[in-house]
Amino acid sequence: MILVTGATGHLGRAVLQTLASKTAPDNLAALVRDPDKAADLQAQGISIRVGDYRDLASLQRAMQGITKVLLISGGGDDDALQxxxxxxxxxxxxxxxxxxxxxxxxxxxxxxxxxxxxRHFQTEDYIKASGLAYVLFRNILYMEALPQFTGPHVLTTGIGLPAGEGKVAYALRSEMGEAIAHTLLDSSCNTKTYYLTGSEAYSFHDVAAALTTLSGKPVAYTPLETAEFEQRLHARGLPAIVIQRIVGFMTDIKNGQEEIVRSDLEQLLGRKPSTLIEGVKTIFNL
Incomplete structure (x- = not known):
């Protein structure tokens, strides 16, 4: 029996959607904090287990009879690692x-x-030291995150970010979920690390070009200095901690942290992952 944590989140639902199409629902369980949000999953025959990452006893109860657990990483809480x-x-x-x-x-x-x-790599180390058999999915930035970076009015304002010429091998979250599900259905637990990335890395110039092609409107990317970008975010009223995290993402992109390209996602899907222009068309409804 496979338990998917964070089951009502975007990635959790994507994983469960593929799992439910490939195996009987009585082989599946969903860990949720609020069972009301999982009514549709329960209607499919998926077992709903109520638990909270902060409540060890609830997690122990939820995992009774479970063979495999997919731990979907939590958010930015201060105690996320714990x-x-x-x-x-x-x-x-x-x-x-x-x-x-x-x-x-x-x-x-x-x-x-x-x-x-x-904290992701600290969690990896903790898993490796636990004695449990494990599989690690190292996921690239979701392509679905692009609107958060470009802003809602990108077709009129263009893109202004402090990411330099950095590139990201974006992949769709839905396709990552599908690939993860395929791996979970494999009977083995091969102590392997998969890199789930797109087949090509793209700069924000490429993102702007895709938006231009699909919308018919000229969209340009302007690399900004970090200080100017921070001032813009501050003017929008964003909290300092949020600004720090956004700038951290952009700086890491600028430094090439997100440009890894591997074939694992393609192999697990059995097809090429969606290209940037295919994903942008759907995400931006163009």
């Missing part, structure tokens, strides 16, 4: 046979600007 540790501890104590984790595909974890990302 939350991950709790899931690992509960899996070990419940006798889970395989633990999978959604980590991040970054070129050099030791030189990251965005310290929020460091």
């Amino acid at each position: 939350q991950h540790y709790n899931v690992v501890d509960a899996a070990r104590q419940a006798g889970v046979q395989c633990l999978a984790y959604t980590s991040r595909a970054l070129k050099d974890p030791d030189s990251l600007t965005n310290q929020l990302m460091v």
Whole structure:
């Protein structure tokens, strides 16, 4: 039986959608904090397990009878790392046979600007030290995140970011979820690390060109200095911690952290991942 944590989130639902199409619902369980948000999953026959990353006892109860657990990484909470540790501890104590984790595909974890990302590799180390059989999915930035970077009025304002000429091998979250599901359905737990990236890395110049082609409107990318970008975010009223994290993402992109390209996603999907222009067409509804 496979338990998917974060089951009502975007990635969790993407994983479960593929799992439900490939195996009987009584082989599947969904970990949720609010069962009301999982009514559609329950209607499909998927077992709903109520638990919270912060509540070890609830996690232990939720994992009874579970063979494999997919730990979908939590958000930016201050105690996010401890939350991950709790899931690992509960899996070990419940006798889970395989633990999978959604980590991040970054070129050099030791030189990251965005310290929020460091916890992924700390979680990986904790999993490896736990004695559990495991699978790690190192995911690139979701292509679905592009509107958050470009802003809602990108077709009129263009793109202004402090990402320099940095590139990202974007992949669609839906395709990552599909690939993860395929791996979970494999009977083995091969202590392997998969890099789920697109087949090509793209700069924001490429993103602007795709928007121009699809919209018929000229969209340009202007690399900004970090200080100017921070001033713009401050003027929009964003909290300092949010500004720090956004700038961290942009700096890491500028430094090439997100430009890793691997073939794992293509192999797990059995086809080429969506290209930038294919993804942008859907994401921006063009």
